[in-house]
Amino acid sequence: MTTLSHSQDGKRPGNPPGRLRRFMTEGPGFAVLMLLPALLVLGFVIGLPMIKAVILSFDTITLRRPAAAGTIGLHNYSRLLSDPDAWGAVLRSALYMLGTVAGSVSLALGAALLTHRVIRLRALARLTFLLPWTVPAVVTALVWGVMYDGNFGVINRLLDVVPFVSGHDWLIDRQTALFALIIAQVWNEFPVAYIFFLAGLHSIPEELYEAAKIDRAGAFAQFRFITLPQLRYIIAVIVILLMILGFKAFPIIFILTGGGPAGATETLTVLTYNTAFRSLDFSYSATLGILAVLVSLVLVLGYLRVMARADTGKGGAV
């Protein structure tokens, strides 16, 4: 088509209009042209708020003292560095993240190992483990809130039958609140990892297990020397994904404890929210938000690195 139009209008390929047309139809210009609508939308919905948040973090906008509004430069950042509440929240976020990752990965791997060889009632078995994922986080929080209730919650009812264990106010006790939230979060998000692991297990050639059986490997040795190494990149990917999910988790914590009791479950995201909408300090909240973005960015870079390694073919079942 292009050649025909060149010969028709008598222009040689390579002259300016021809080059531009070629750039737009065959060169990188075409890719840019096709991506432009999506880039514009993303820039508007993600880029703009980010820029706004950065600007906000250099201002002082506190609705409790509207008259004090104005640009204060790096003050919010120096305040952040010396704010024990903020670093306490970072620590709780890290604990929450590690707890949900450890819980979700082990539960999902166990469920995947249990169901990937199931032949009868395969769909039912898999559906059972996928079901929590279909439940919205808000509903999960409400259901677990009822289950954790100190007076009539089912968990305490079940514990009643265990000797020497008494009922407990799981979400009110500072020692147990974060742990209780982690369990609810794990229940809600482990199916993401379960799907990944199931797919990974299916992609491991059966011949490897047969060879290992003949090489005298028992069930545990097969898991250790075949399954785990073959899943290592999937595990790395899912760990980082769950870390990102765990770090920015909000609805379950906010609905069940709102960061309490006495800040015992106040993670960075909850602190950011509370600073903005309870303390009405939008600028400092934006600064906390920037910190959360930076931590997430580090995790995303880790994820991209793992994916790049997997793409070079060094991975097992990816």
Next chain:
Amino acid sequence: MADVAFRGVEKTFGNLTVIHGVNIDIADGELVVFVGPSGCGKSTLLRMLAGLEESTGGNITIGDDVVTGLPPKDRDIAMVFQNYALYPHMTVAENIGFPLRMQGMSSGERRERVTEAAGLLGLETYLERYPRELSGGQRQRVAVGRAIVRKPRAFLFDEPLSNLDAALRVQMRKEVKLLHRRLGATMIFVTHDQVEAMTLADRIVVLRDGRVEQTGTPEDIYKRPANSFVASFIGSPPINLVEGAVHTGPTGPYLVPRANPEIAIQLPSGLDYAPAQEITLGVRPEHLTLRNKTGELGLEGKVVFCENSGQESAVTLDLGGLQLIASLWGDDPPTIGHRTGLEIQTANMLLFDAAGQRIEPKATM
């Protein structure tokens, strides 16, 4: 090393029986090849011996031990798989040493044994590489290395050369044969390739539909096939099978082919033929000779197809609807459409009854 025996071994999947009471004896140090078309049960038999498939009847013994029902790890056998089944995340050294690691052998002793096996297979320079960094032939060698490092009671090979190109297959075939000679081990090799079977085996077991059709040396199988299936499965180009009725004339018995009743093919005398008995005549392509002059019984055909492989030509002749293949060695192949006389050597004829079983000659001709 040990002998291996299958005694009335059966395998069923639901209502489908795929192995029907198979009996095979394999002597200590013997290289036996299971050969047969796809779906004949050869790989299933091997997997049952390995313990990767459960048998539903009969017994399998290795040495003095009945291994039926034992898990693979307790059978002391090694297996080389069609797709190599190398552990992709382990180096060549780790792959070869894996069975020893599972035995709990110390790393020093393991390294010694791995180096020894690698030396035997020419893999010394590849020990630190990963399987993905090796060619198909090298991967196959690693798989063999992983098998021999253990010194098991029997080696099982499940179509290990199928994924290799033709030249490499011939080379690996030779290496397996040499390895067998060097180790003196009991080896059971499964293949669908009859050339592989003929060139490798001390003895061949021909299987069809889960039954043993014949067990014998390559020479036995080729020259004295038990039935028309074995005769047609073994040999390339394939044997000519001519169905027809036996008649007796002044020169002795002759066959009137069903495909062309106008011609007669002289049969060996000295066999008990019933009048008008329906038989199948088997003639290997190399036992057909092309002549310029028409033979005694006037056999003449037209060349309709010719496959020239360089040293040998497979010439397809049409005898009025009956097609026969003749092998010519070294000669210039005849041109398509050329008419030629044809002679069939009666001494090398194979005769099969209506059920396909070979008719044994009662007297030499």
